[in-house]
Amino acid sequence: MSLLEVAGDSRSFGGNRAVDDxxxxxxxxxxxxxxxxxxxxxxxxxxxxxxxHPSRGSIRFRxxxxxxxxxxxxxxxxMVKTYQVVRxxxxxxxxxxxxxxxxxxxxxxxxxxxxxxxxxxxxxxLSGELPFGLLKRLELAKGLSTHPELLLLDxxxxxxxxxxxxxxxxTLSALKARGVRMIIVEHRLSEILTVVDRVLAxxxxxxxxxxxQSEFFRDPAVRTAYLxxxxx
Amino acid sequence: MKPPERRAxxxxxxxxxxxxxxxxxxxxxxxxxxxxxxxxAPTSYFALSLVFASIYITLALAWDFSSGLSGYLNFGLPFFxxxxxxxxxxxxxxxxxxxxFLLFVALGVGAVGGFLFSFPTLRxxxxxxSLLSLLLPLIxxxxxxxxxxxxxxxxxxxxxLPFLAVTPWGELIILSVANAVLLTVxxxxxNSHFGLIxxxxxxxxxxxxxxxxxxxxxxxxxxTIASGxxxxxxxxYALTVTFAGLDTFEFTFILFPILIxxxxxxxxxxxxxxxxxxxxxxxxxxFQALSEVTLIxxxxxxxxxxxxxxxxxxxxxxxxxxxxRTPEAP
Numbered sequence: 001m002s003l004l005e006v007a008g009d010s011r012s013f014g015g016n017r018a019v020d021d022x023x024x025x026x027x028x029x030x031x032x033x034x035x036x037x038x039x040x041x042x043x044x045x046x047x048x049x050x051x052x053h054p055s056r057g058s059i060r061f062r063x064x065x066x067x068x069x070x071x072x073x074x075x076x077x078x079m080v081k082t083y084q085v086v087r088x089x090x091x092x093x094x095x096x097x098x099x100x101x102x103x104x105x106x107x108x109x110x111x112x113x114x115x116x117x118x119x120x121x122x123x124x125x126l127s128g129e130l131p132f133g134l135l136k137r138l139e140l141a142k143g144l145s146t147h148p149e150l151l152l153l154d155x156x157x158x159x160x161x162x163x164x165x166x167x168x169x170x171t172l173s174a175l176k177a178r179g180v181r182m183i184i185v186e187h188r189l190s191e192i193l194t195v196v197d198r199v200l201a202x203x204x205x206x207x208x209x210x211x212x213q214s215e216f217f218r219d220p221a222v223r224t225a226y227l228x229x230x231x232x
Numbered sequence: 233m234k235p236p237e238r239r240a241x242x243x244x245x246x247x248x249x250x251x252x253x254x255x256x257x258x259x260x261x262x263x264x265x266x267x268x269x270x271x272x273a274p275t276s277y278f279a280l281s282l283v284f285a286s287i288y289i290t291l292a293l294a295w296d297f298s299s300g301l302s303g304y305l306n307f308g309l310p311f312f313x314x315x316x317x318x319x320x321x322x323x324x325x326x327x328x329x330x331x332x333f334l335l336f337v338a339l340g341v342g343a344v345g346g347f348l349f350s351f352p353t354l355r356x357x358x359x360x361x362s363l364l365s366l367l368l369p370l371i372x373x374x375x376x377x378x379x380x381x382x383x384x385x386x387x388x389x390x391x392x393l394p395f396l397a398v399t400p401w402g403e404l405i406i407l408s409v410a411n412a413v414l415l416t417v418x419x420x421x422x423n424s425h426f427g428l429i430x431x432x433x434x435x436x437x438x439x440x441x442x443x444x445x446x447x448x449x450x451x452x453x454x455x456t457i458a459s460g461x462x463x464x465x466x467x468x469y470a471l472t473v474t475f476a477g478l479d480t481f482e483f484t485f486i487l488f489p490i491l492i493x494x495x496x497x498x499x500x501x502x503x504x505x506x507x508x509x510x511x512x513x514x515x516x517x518x519f520q521a522l523s524e525v526t527l528i529x530x531x532x533x534x535x536x537x538x539x540x541x542x543x544x545x546x547x548x549x550x551x552x553x554x555x556x557r558t559p560e561a562p
Contacts, residue, residue, distance in 0.1 A: 049442060070446075072441045072442070072444050072445055075442060076444045083439065087436050087438075087439040088435075088436075089440075090435050091499070092432065092435065099428060100425075100428055100429060100443075101445070146443055146444050
């Protein structure tokens with residue numbers, strides 16, 4: 001049984017179909033969802049996380065239908081999303097940000113998460129006073145503090161400098177090696193492909209590719225979406 | 233001979249170490265100092281002013297615990313305050329004139345009222361909840377005006393209620409003990425996981441929800457507790473003035489608590505004690521000189537406070553202490 005099964009999911013906003021009949025199964029440890037701006041990547045992630053409900057289709061997590069569940073119930077089942085635009089609890093310290101979720105799903109060792117994400121020296125700092133790079137790490141740490149079975153990361157390295165991004169990617173690779181499974185939505189293709197096993201590409205809401213990295217760059221539909229029809 | 237090994241002293245529980253801060257001890261000290269200060273003239277204007285300051289501090293503690301921590305602004309506090317006052321009046325006129333019973337039943341009715349209001353309305357997000365809460369005292373006034381005969385009221389309220397205590401000083405002692413207990417309970421709750429979630433709701437409720445926390449029960453519980461305390465406070469007021477009337481639904485019973493909370497620092501809890509004495513004593517003595525103009529003065533002061541000291545009087549002190557204590561990160 002796959003960890004996650006998305007079958008024929010669609011979601012429209014008015015006349016705009018942001019996600020159009022997307023189906024895939026997640027059985028690998030790390031999957032990247034890529035695509036140009038407006039392709040529907042974040043909408044698809046929000047559908048999976050329960051932040052949006054699909055207009056059509058189903059989503060099953062560990063065999064259970066979850067497409068109509070509220071986000072807090074999806075998270076308690078073990079699937080947690082982090083945000084592209086960081087959303088720390090600004091009046092709380094870094095440690096308190098993680099302690100909020102530590103009682104869910106049996107709890108996680110906060111020290112281990114702080115170590116894994118490089119936040120131990122900042123544990124007593126107010127999160128509202130942290131620089132952007134550390135807030136991105138805190139966003140990841142918050143996700144880990146719920147002890148998820150599947151982590152949904154929305155542009156985890158978006159807005160980071162090259163050095164900061166490399167550091168965070170190394171953290172993601174280490175987490176993956178420890179068995180943390182993840183779906184990553186990301187614009188920075190070449191960097192994120194160092195972490196993931198498979199790639200799912202979207203274009204204007206439709207899935208145009210789902211396969212391995214090596215196949216990804218050879219796929220004509222992907223080349224057209226990224227480079228235009230003249231260069232494909 | 234080898235000396236016997238010293239047994240390690242057991243560590244204090246976490247809630248206790250978090251509670252006993254210099255701010256908490258200073259707040260308790262201020263309460264005690266005012267009680268002792270007024271002991272020399274137990275029926276003076278000063279003692280009576282401290283009684284009213286204590287009533288407003290109770291209300292401010294309740295408002296800060298629920299609205300200050302969660303960010304859901306409840307303007308309906310006078311409704312629960314009045315509900316407590318009228319409950320005490322109703323039972324007193326029914327023959328139950330035992331003061332602890334009246335206080336207890338007012339607390340219970342306030343809490344039930346808070347639950348019944350917050351259960352449907354806290355599903356709404358902040359501004360909508362606040363708007364609905366604003367209507368509560370208005371509805372209550374109309375209700376009393378329309379049904380006071382059916383409610384067996386001697387007039388539009390209940391008069392000739394038993395005194396909370398024989399002298400203002402006695403009332404001050406009762407209210408001060410109540411405030412010390414409430415301060416302690418609210419601080420313990422603020423520092424607990426429950427309090428952490430309320431503060432998380434204020435910062436970003438959606439993010440909290442998307443990571444597995446169902447916020448609704450926490451909000452309802454916080455508002456139920458605060459409404460119960462407001463009911464208790466209303467009963468203490470009614471038993472102090474020996475009358476439960478429509479004035480208990482007045483806007484001043486939300487204006488002053490909010491002003492106190494802003495001055496003390498929103499969500500600080502302990503700041504309400506210091507700010508409560510400052511605001512109410514200042515008001516009581518300015519009122520003698522300026523009469524009704526005092527309220528205009530206070531409204532202006534509130535605007536200036538929000539503009540120039542949005543974190544209240546304690547926040548800058550806390551920030552400085554935190555800055556001095558926090559180790560330098562790499």
